[in-house]
Amino acid sequence: MAMPPERRVEVKHVELCKGVNGLDKVVLREVRGCSAEVYLYGGQVTSWKNEHGEELLFVSSKSNFKPPKPIRGGIPICFPQFSNLGPLEQHGFVRNRFWSIDHDPPPFATSTSNKAFVDLILKHSEEDFKIWPHRYEFRLRITLGPGGDLMLTSRIRNMNTDGKPFSFTFAYHTYFAVTDISEVRVEGLETLDYLDNLKNRERFTEQGDAITFESEVDRIYLSTPTKIAILDHERKRTFVLRKDGLPDAVVWNPWDKKAKAMPDFGDEEYKHMLCVEAACVEKPITLKPGEEWRGRQEISAVPSSYCSGQLDPRRALQCG
Numbered sequence: 001m002a003m004p005p006e007r008r009v010e011v012k013h014v015e016l017c018k019g020v021n022g023l024d025k026v027v028l029r030e031v032r033g034c035s036a037e038v039y040l041y042g043g044q045v046t047s048w049k050n051e052h053g054e055e056l057l058f059v060s061s062k063s064n065f066k067p068p069k070p071i072r073g074g075i076p077i078c079f080p081q082f083s084n085l086g087p088l089e090q091h092g093f094v095r096n097r098f099w100s101i102d103h104d105p106p107p108f109a110t111s112t113s114n115k116a117f118v119d120l121i122l123k124h125s126e127e128d129f130k131i132w133p134h135r136y137e138f139r140l141r142i143t144l145g146p147g148g149d150l151m152l153t154s155r156i157r158n159m160n161t162d163g164k165p166f167s168f169t170f171a172y173h174t175y176f177a178v179t180d181i182s183e184v185r186v187e188g189l190e191t192l193d194y195l196d197n198l199k200n201r202e203r204f205t206e207q208g209d210a211i212t213f214e215s216e217v218d219r220i221y222l223s224t225p226t227k228i229a230i231l232d233h234e235r236k237r238t239f240v241l242r243k244d245g246l247p248d249a250v251v252w253n254p255w256d257k258k259a260k261a262m263p264d265f266g267d268e269e270y271k272h273m274l275c276v277e278a279a280c281v282e283k284p285i286t287l288k289p290g291e292e293w294r295g296r297q298e299i300s301a302v303p304s305s306y307c308s309g310q311l312d313p314r315r316a317l318q319c320g
């Protein structure tokens with residue numbers, strides 16, 4: 001049945017405009033009022049709001065949005081190197097490159113109900129070739145679903161013409177906004193092995209039945225399930241992270257000392273953020289010329305009572 005004209009809501013699903021310091025950004029909007037913002041600098045999501053306009057991602061108030069520094073918060077992309085696991089700069093270089101809008105992406109099997117999405121592309125440059133001697137095409141689709149879910153899909157193709165394969169590690173370095181880190185639990189990683197970045201990447205096995213936070217945490221959980229839940233007890237909100245093609249998951253909170261040491265991070269801000277990152281770290285991906293890899297992360301935010309009527313993380317994990 002057609003809606004009476006006065007009730008029809010016109011939403012501009014995709015809008016290119018200027019953000020902080022005149023940097024280009026794309027705003028994605030959905031009819032119920034949720035939105036997301038993506039900077040072409042870094043190909044980086046910097047905002048994800050629910051239908052009440054509440055911000056779900058953390059961006060530091062000290063982040064200066066000034067190239068060549070990466071933006072502190074949102075969802076930086078780590079490629080072709082996660083952390084300092086290789087000769088490149090920390091987390092690779094694409095988080096401080098200017099991406100372009102890809103107006104003619106190759107076909108994508110996707111739901112036709114999604115109208116709020118943008119395709120970005122980054123290709124090798126002659127400058128980058130000097131530090132990472134490979135030709136590549138990195139296509140990134142960012143979609144805000146009608147229900148407010150945020151999906152990121154990366155397609156990376158080896159474009160080398162010299163017959164050489166390349167290898168890389170990768171992460172969607174997602175900064176979730178939380179009310180109080182000491183009231184947060186992460187479910188879905190229990191009993192798994194992890195590499196502890198604070199102990200020379202020594203391997204341990206998670207013993208607790210959930211991860212909670214009372215000091216600095218910097219771990220790479222290996223071969224995790226595809227679904228992880230982050231429970232913000234105080235806000236009664238659960239983030240559900242689903243991933244595909246990304247076997248590992250990084251969990252990071254700098255806590256007070258490291259927070260003070262980071263110039264683009266407020267001293268107290270560690271209380272209000274938690275990074276949980278769909279990643280591929282332990283076993284790098286190798287692509288031969290012409291081959292393509294895909295890695296996907298989908299995040300949603302639901303009231304913690306939505307699944308279970310109570311704060312039972314296991315039940316929260318089962319729903320959806």
Ligand SMILES: O=P(O)(O)OC[C@H]1O[C@@H](O)[C@H](O)[C@@H](O)[C@@H]1O
Binds near residue numbers: 083091173197218275
């Ligand atoms: O300060 P950066 O380069 O953005 O990195 C932040 C953190 O990113 C995390 O993913 C790493 O595990 C940490 O070791 C690192 O400190």
